[in-house]
Amino acid sequence: MTLDTVADPSADRSVTARRAIEALRAGVPSRDAVAATGSGQSAIEDRFARLRATAAEGRPGGLLIGGGFGTGKSHLLEHLARLALDAGFTVSRVVISKETPLFDPAKVFAAAVESAVFPDRPRPAMVEAAAVLDPDGRGYAELVRWASSPGSGLNERFAATLALFAHARDRDAAWANTIVRFWSGDPIATVELRRRMKEIGDPRPSLPPVSIRELAVQRIRFAPRLLTAAGSAGWVILFDEVELIGRYSALQRARAYAEISRWVRGEHGGPGASLAAVLAMTDDFEAAVITGRRDGELLPEKLRAKQTPEGDTLASAAALGMRIIDREMHLLTPPDDVELGQAYQRMKELHGEVFGWNPPDVSGLERLGATRMRQYVRAWINEWDLRRLDSGYQPATEIIDVASDYREDPNLERPDVSTAHAE
Numbered sequence: 001m002t003l004d005t006v007a008d009p010s011a012d013r014s015v016t017a018r019r020a021i022e023a024l025r026a027g028v029p030s031r032d033a034v035a036a037t038g039s040g041q042s043a044i045e046d047r048f049a050r051l052r053a054t055a056a057e058g059r060p061g062g063l064l065i066g067g068g069f070g071t072g073k074s075h076l077l078e079h080l081a082r083l084a085l086d087a088g089f090t091v092s093r094v095v096i097s098k099e100t101p102l103f104d105p106a107k108v109f110a111a112a113v114e115s116a117v118f119p120d121r122p123r124p125a126m127v128e129a130a131a132v133l134d135p136d137g138r139g140y141a142e143l144v145r146w147a148s149s150p151g152s153g154l155n156e157r158f159a160a161t162l163a164l165f166a167h168a169r170d171r172d173a174a175w176a177n178t179i180v181r182f183w184s185g186d187p188i189a190t191v192e193l194r195r196r197m198k199e200i201g202d203p204r205p206s207l208p209p210v211s212i213r214e215l216a217v218q219r220i221r222f223a224p225r226l227l228t229a230a231g232s233a234g235w236v237i238l239f240d241e242v243e244l245i246g247r248y249s250a251l252q253r254a255r256a257y258a259e260i261s262r263w264v265r266g267e268h269g270g271p272g273a274s275l276a277a278v279l280a281m282t283d284d285f286e287a288a289v290i291t292g293r294r295d296g297e298l299l300p301e302k303l304r305a306k307q308t309p310e311g312d313t314l315a316s317a318a319a320l321g322m323r324i325i326d327r328e329m330h331l332l333t334p335p336d337d338v339e340l341g342q343a344y345q346r347m348k349e350l351h352g353e354v355f356g357w358n359p360p361d362v363s364g365l366e367r368l369g370a371t372r373m374r375q376y377v378r379a380w381i382n383e384w385d386l387r388r389l390d391s392g393y394q395p396a397t398e399i400i401d402v403a404s405d406y407r408e409d410p411n412l413e414r415p416d417v418s419t420a421h422a423e
Contacts, residue, residue: 017036019032025378027070035082036350040333041072044063047330051063052084052089059266059271060224060268062277064330065279065331069282071332072372072373073280074280089119090129090232092116104213105213105259109220109223125227126180129230130180132231152221155215160205161179164193190207194207220269220275234274237263237277238277238280242281243285243406246289257318257325260321261320262317264321281325282404285406288406296319299318300315337367340367340376348384360391
């Protein structure tokens with residue numbers, strides 16, 4: 001009898017339970033922690049299901065969710081990621097940060113590709129998609145036809161690389177990998193593209209220059225169609241900590257507001273793309289930044305004062321983004337008594353399973369409407385930890401709220417390379 005045949009499945013359950021407890025104690029929304037607690041946000045789950053359904057039909061769009069600090073936004077995003085993967089979507093998680101500013105499509109796309117997970121596949125999503133693409137299949141033919149049409153709005157590099165990939169995948173693995181890296185955000189040498197196109201019978205391909213920013217926007221449009229051609233239901237991108245845009249300078253806030261409108265309205269994907277986005281931010285953002293700093297009136301006014309088509313376009317998109325934050329944010333609901341009771345029992349059973357004891361009842365926190373699920377869970381776990389060490393100890397838990405910081409920070413803005421050319 002081999003070791004594999006006597007492996008104890010309960011050992012895996014024990015490890016999973018321990019990981020869940022440690023994550024919940026630290027307030028980290030890990031996969032195990034989310035699986036142990038669920039989401040408790042049925043209304044948002046229903047909206048997300050409708051969003052996935054319309055995206056799968058080729059109608060891209062997005063959803064903005066809001067909640068206070070520590071109310072479970074990241075936890076909910078992890079839960080939505082699992083729902084999307086179970087539905088056959090490729091899923092990316094993008095945390096807005098100094099390295100990934102929302103106003104920069106190139107950096108957002110790079111982060112989305114790096115974190116993308118193809119359903120039930122171990123390799124990076126773009127690599128996996130390229131591996132299962134069938135250049136002789138209908139999906140690939142439709143992708144080539146779309147990329148080659150003027151209506152796609154794509155630079156000719158995309159149609160060229162699709163033609164070259166079909167020719168090179170089984171003949172030149174290194175060159176095929178270079179093409180996949182181009183689809184994933186890396187540059188590709190124009191001279192080499194021309195030489196390769198000549199080899200397959202196109203001696204004078206048209207490859208006009210394109211800015212890095214515009215190329216990133218086009219990659220966002222191209223990627224979901226590539227993924228669906230490879231068998232994915234579509235691409236779901238989940239954005240966390242979007243409130244960081246409040247710390248940008250005025251111009252970059254305007255660009256970030258415009259990006260929110262483009263993701264929520266599905267403009268990044270365009271008609272026919274199976275692309276869905278969910279953005280999470282703090283629920284006091286509108287009062288603190290849009291109203292508090294008068295962004296709603298001052299930013300569009302400043303942009304239109306430039307009297308340029310670019311300024312007018314950005315002003316309209318930024319104004320729409322701010323209206324979406326004000327009027328279309330779906331707020332997380334606080335847990336009710338039934339949900340709290342169920343969560344308490346799950347946590348009690350989990351703690352007992354992990355540490356091999358029978359946890360006593362603990363008081364935890366007073367049940368108030370403003371108290372968050374994460375605070376309840378951490379209080380229960382902390383009190384059980386202490387009672388396990390000293391059965392006679394009576395712990396008391398205090399809550400300290402952390403205010404959101406929306407002060408402008410120029411260090412969050414990296415040099416703008418949007419006008420640089422890809423060549």
